[in-house]
Amino acid sequence: MGLLHRFGHEDLLRCRFALSPLWETQQAVRTLKRPDRQGYHLPWLRGIRAAAAGLDLRPLWLLMPHRGHTADFVGPPPSGPAVSFGEELAQVRAADPAAAREDMLKALACTPGAPDSELGRSLVADPARSVQELADLLERAWSVLVEPHWPRLRALLEADVLFHSRRLAAGGLEALFDGLHPDLSWDSASLTLTIERPAHHERVLGGQGLLLMPSAFIWPHIAGGFDPPWQPTVVYPARGIGALWTPVREDxxxxxxxxxxxxxxxxxxxxxxxxxxxxxxxxxxxxxxxxxxxxxxxxxxxxxxxxxxxxxxxxxxxxxxxxxxxxxxxxxxxxx
Missing domain, CATH: 1.10.10.10 (Winged helix-like DNA-binding domain superfamily/Winged helix DNA-binding domain)
Incomplete structure (x- = not known):
């Protein structure tokens, strides 16, 4: 059982890292709704609480069920190792409305009552409009929740990439995957990377390799399972978040x-x-x-x-x- 990523031999040479300001924005939105994610981020929460109160995040929250599928088009894997938020937001705005509608239906089905709710019906009734409105909402969330703190967040994420790149260089994939997350396991005999889950799902990488993405706001969880057309991706908690929001002392x-x-x-x-x-x-x-x-x-x-x-x-x-x-x-x- 679990979320399985099946490697071919060519995939072993195509594992790479990337950062995503859009993903951090999406996960910051999720963190506002999830007490189990808030422990390390309480100083940030106190700082953004008043500004966040002016955001109506219900459409995004409805597409982020507690368990199950989150709509991929509102947080797709980045197209490059260091893309800007604007570049990623343009990708969201360019989402195919028909595909976005299926993605939203899949996410809504994971929350009892969501498909028949007024908001749920509104989202899927006009997917082209919903795509643009969700992109607008992500842009506002970025400016309020993440952009003021992005230099600090980016430093954390880049330091994590540097650390794990050195592990990869020193010990290969086995050493790399061993230190990413307790729910992650690597089987070198079958070339399979598994994220422990109660359900079973497989993704054959098919020569695309695997994108590895550190995140501050996904802590303490790990994510994967991006199906075609998305790049196979695993998002894991970045190292060092215990010191992320520490205030500067005058002495x-x-x-x-x-x-x-x-x-x-x-x-x-x-x-x-x-x-x-x-x-x-x-x-x-x-x-x-x-x-x-x-x-x-x-x-x-x-x-x-x-x-x-x-x-x-x-x-x-x-x-x-x-x-x-x-x-x-x-x-x-x-x-x-």
């Missing part, structure tokens, strides 16, 4: 300077947003060569990640660095 820079040295502490504290070596040197009034040396040490210590943007390399804090700058231990928040 943290001084303590951090004693730990790392003043120069490296200044560099780390200056990275509120991703920045290049040149930008940091200008911001700190320090020679670029000095900043570069500090960045190298901080990255080797696992406190920074880097990514190329055009001709620039920009640096961001990892979750460990966020916890150090905040001066707060990364301890879980009790479940409500």
């Amino acid at each position: 943290a820079p001084a303590a951090l300077a004693r730990l790392l040295g003043r120069g490296r502490a200044d560099v780390l504290c200056a990275l509120e947003e991703p920045a290049s070596t040149t930008a940091l040197a200008h911001r700190l009034g320090t020679a670029p060569s000095t900043v570069s040396a500090h960045l190298k040490v901080l990255q080797e210590a696992g406190l920074l990640i880097s990514a190329r943007h055009g001709h620039q390399v920009r640096y961001e804090r990892t979750p460990l660095a966020i916890a150090l700058v905040s001066g707060t231990a990364a301890t879980p928040i009790a479940q409500p």
Whole structure:
């Protein structure tokens, strides 16, 4: 029993990672309705509560049953490793109305009474209109729930990808899958990746490979089962979310300077947003060569990640660095 992903030999070479701001938005919407997902995110919930009260999220919630199928077209796997929210939203708006209607019917069937509810009937009566209205709602949810926090979320997700990419390089798929989630298991003899589920479902990858996507808001769950035409995908909880929403303490820079040295502490504290070596040197009034040396040490210590943007390399804090700058231990928040 479970959700099975059947690999062929060509699929073994086509496992890759991606980030999705649209997926985080969809899952943030779900988290508002699911107390079992809120433990680590209580500081975020307190911060967005007033603004979120102005959103009518019922149409999206109706397509996100507690168990069963969630409409894939409102949160499809991303088309590339680092797409923007705007690019993903355009994909939602371009959804075929007939296919979207079938997707909505499948999701509604997982909640007793939903297909016959006034809202449920309205969604499927005019799927072309519903697709655009749901896209509008996702855009508003992004701007309120996720966009203000996206730099912090993105740093967390990119640090997770870096960590698991190194595991993949060091130990192959077995080492990678062993650390993603307790409900995930890999059988090298049958080339099958299984997510434990009470029901049985199979997806043959068919040469497309598997997309692996970390998510902050899916915690503590794991998702898979994207059927054609979607790319086979597994979404798993990102590492380090215990430190994700820790507030910055006023005395943290001084303590951090004693730990790392003043120069490296200044560099780390200056990275509120991703920045290049040149930008940091200008911001700190320090020679670029000095900043570069500090960045190298901080990255080797696992406190920074880097990514190329055009001709620039920009640096961001990892979750460990966020916890150090905040001066707060990364301890879980009790479940409500």
